[in-house]
Amino acid sequence: MTTTAPRPADPSLFVDVTPDAALRGARCAQCATVTFPSQQSCPRCGATEMNPEALPTVGVLWSYTVQSFAPKKPFLTTEPFTAFGVGYIDLGDVIVESRLTVNDPDALRIGMPMQLCRIVNHLEDDGTEVVTFAFAPSNEETA
Ligand SMILES: [Zn+2]
DSSP states (O other): OOOOOOEESOGGGBSSSSTTOOBEEEEETTTOOEESSOOSSOTTTOOSOEEEEEOOSEEEEEEEEEEOSOOOTTSOOOSSOOOEEEEEEEOSSOEEEEEESOOOGGGOOTTOEEEEEEEEEEEOTTOOEEEEEEEEEOOOOOO
């Protein structure tokens, strides 16, 4: 039995290929605007000097919803489809749209701390996990 390392669905979204890699954004050299995903030019001032920047791996939930129907192809999800959370995570200098690991609206609240993680997006024919980023609530209860 062979095990193949999980493969990022889009490697350009991460600073490197390690499993715990931060998201790769870009910061404008002129006005310091941060974008995610990284862009070639600044959406605020138009400057073309954008420097890669590792984004914080923790943030707070800015807004969210629960998607209860399957997205259209090619945005595949694991079968059978299960509802999933999607939200915006405020990372300080930028707000990132992301899948959430939680699909119970009662377990989510605006302003709660969130932690970057990986989820399996789908499996390739040979069983290789294709992963993408997500955010999970980071308020682990330490009773
Ligand atoms: Zn700019």
